[in-house]
């Protein structure tokens with residue numbers, strides 16, 4: 001279980017308790033938060049679950065797979081800290097922060 005703090009595209013934040021084994025994307029979709037669309041349902045193929053992972057949270061997750069890195073590279077607004085939130089699997093972190101990129105536009 002981790003407290004995931006979503007920094008939303010409208011400038012607000014929303015904190016959600018996400019159970020271990022679920023992804024940061026799951027936590028957003030299950031709580032109807034805006035920005036993360038997750039068209040493919042988490043199979044690392046749509047890239048509509050784009051987030052920026054701040055330095056403070058980057059060590060809390062495994063590095064991206066080659067498949068994820070390839071998808072992220074070609075996204076609008078791609079940065080060195082871009083991740084696909086369906087690939088960020090929650091464990092026993094205390095608190096995680098992500099900046100949500102609006103994938104609905």
Ligand code: FES
Pocket residue numbers: 025037038039040041042043044045046047048049084085086087
């Ligand atoms: S939900 Fe489709 S790539 Fe993450």
